Amino acid sequence: MNLPEAKAQFIQTWGSLGAQWGINRTMAQIHALLLIMPDPLSADDIMEQLNISRGNTNMNVRELINWGLVERILIPGERKEYFVAEKDIWKVATYIARERKKRELDPIMKVLQQLQQAEGDPKDKEMKAFKDSISNITKFAQQTDKTISAFIKSEESWFYSSLLKLIK
Amino acid sequence: MNLPEAKAQFIQTWGSLGAQWGINRTMAQIHALLLIMPDPLSADDIMEQLNISRGNTNMNVRELINWGLVERILIPGERKEYFVAEKDIWKVATYIARERKKRELDPIMKVLQQLQQAEGDPKDKEMKAFKDSISNITKFAQQTDKTISAFIKSEESWFYSSLLKLIK
DNA sequence: TTGAACTTTCAAAAGATATTGAAACATTTT
DNA sequence: AAAATGTTTCAATATCTTTTGAAAGTTCAA
Numbered sequence: 001m002n003l004p005e006a007k008a009q010f011i012q013t014w015g016s017l018g019a020q021w022g023i024n025r026t027m028a029q030i031h032a033l034l035l036i037m038p039d040p041l042s043a044d045d046i047m048e049q050l051n052i053s054r055g056n057t058n059m060n061v062r063e064l065i066n067w068g069l070v071e072r073i074l075i076p077g078e079r080k081e082y083f084v085a086e087k088d089i090w091k092v093a094t095y096i097a098r099e100r101k102k103r104e105l106d107p108i109m110k111v112l113q114q115l116q117q118a119e120g121d122p123k124d125k126e127m128k129a130f131k132d133s134i135s136n137i138t139k140f141a142q143q144t145d146k147t148i149s150a151f152i153k154s155e156e157s158w159f160y161s162s163l164l165k166l167i168k
Numbered sequence: 169m170n171l172p173e174a175k176a177q178f179i180q181t182w183g184s185l186g187a188q189w190g191i192n193r194t195m196a197q198i199h200a201l202l203l204i205m206p207d208p209l210s211a212d213d214i215m216e217q218l219n220i221s222r223g224n225t226n227m228n229v230r231e232l233i234n235w236g237l238v239e240r241i242l243i244p245g246e247r248k249e250y251f252v253a254e255k256d257i258w259k260v261a262t263y264i265a266r267e268r269k270k271r272e273l274d275p276i277m278k279v280l281q282q283l284q285q286a287e288g289d290p291k292d293k294e295m296k297a298f299k300d301s302i303s304n305i306t307k308f309a310q311q312t313d314k315t316i317s318a319f320i321k322s323e324e325s326w327f328y329s330s331l332l333k334l335i336k
Numbered sequence: 337t338t339g340a341a342c343t344t345t346c347a348a349a350a351g352a353t354a355t356t357g358a359a360a361c362a363t364t365t366t
Numbered sequence: 367a368a369a370a371t372g373t374t375t376c377a378a379t380a381t382c383t384t385t386t387g388a389a390a391g392t393t394c395a396a
Contacts, residue, residue, distance in 0.1 A: 010298075037294070038294060042372095087301070104188055108181060118173075128206075129206035130175065134204075136256075192384070223345075223388095226344060247394080
């Protein structure tokens with residue numbers, strides 16, 4: 001396998017991985033491309049390499065910037081904007097964790113708080129089962145929240161050893 | 169909020185959470201419904217409670233069974249099949265982790281192995297950057313793989329581990 | 337073996353999501 | 367201030383995913 005083939009395969013693999021995670025395929029592909037390129041790319045470079053439209057490129061690059069995964073770079077003497085990706089994969093993982101926690105875990109925890117207030121006959125079997133489920137899920141969510149928060153704050157890879165300890 | 173309202177909201181929240189994770193909304197909703205119901209439900213019960221078609225119900229219940237999250241129950245003297253969900257949320261999490269690892273992490277690790285073999289001029293800047301990226305991502309993936317494997321193998325209920333922390 | 341009860345399949349339809357590309361907008365150079 | 371260069375927006379379009387429901391398949395009691 002030569003470099004262009006390998007690049008193409010990496011981009012497409014990263015893309016379908018993203019898709020399975022509710023991240024738009026193109027966004028993941030642009031990220032993959034920027035991850036493996038040593039120098040900043042312009043919007044035109046990205047369009048050309050991935051065969052996608054200008055609008056699509058613009059939209060997804062902006063989203064990558066929102067996530068903190070990509071940075072806008074201005075090269076002195078050039079009109080164009082260039083883009084680079086954060087290359088430290090550890091940081092990449094913490095940024096993604098931060099965004100997903102914000103978008104997913106935090107809202108679900110809010111809902112769980114509300115659901116615990118549900119009123120009804122405490123002798124009712126369904127009611128008991130419901131309260132029980134919600135309370136168990138809430139406890140699990142809180143623990144997950146703590147673990148992810150620790151991960152997000154972590155600057156080093158001590159995380160793995162401490163997570164292993166938590167589980168064991 | 170009364171019980172039916174709370175149930176409905178839990179089901180819809182769990183459903184959109186699933187959707188964000190590449191799990192079909194209906195599959196997640198059926199799972200939510202079975203999670204909070206103390207007794208087994210039949211396909212007709214599920215159809216009625218979620219207002220979905222028979223085909224949809226069948227397809228997604230089958231998938232939940234594949235994931236190990238739901239079990240088929242036969243009640244003596246009844247022709248119908250009934251379904252129950254695994255209620256221990258820790259087990260649920262490990263089952264989901266197992267499936268996702270199998271479907272996502274394992275394949276990406278295979279690809280990464282291949283990409284490390286990519287041939288090209290080792291003096292080429294792009295080549296160097298590519299090899300570097302792939303090698304970093306591979307290391308990260310291997311660490312993640314170990315962590316998830318430990319999690320999957322852990323039989324311990326979260327309840328005890330959080331209890332331990334309270335005591336310490 | 338038949339028919340009733342139940343389950344599964346799958347092609348068509350609906351629904352959700354992503355992409356394009358041309359027009360509007362913004363900025364810099366001449 | 368006009369032209370050139372570059373960026374953003376968004377309605378229309380294309381694509382991908384899910385759902386439906388009727389028909390086919392299966393199982394089992396009589």
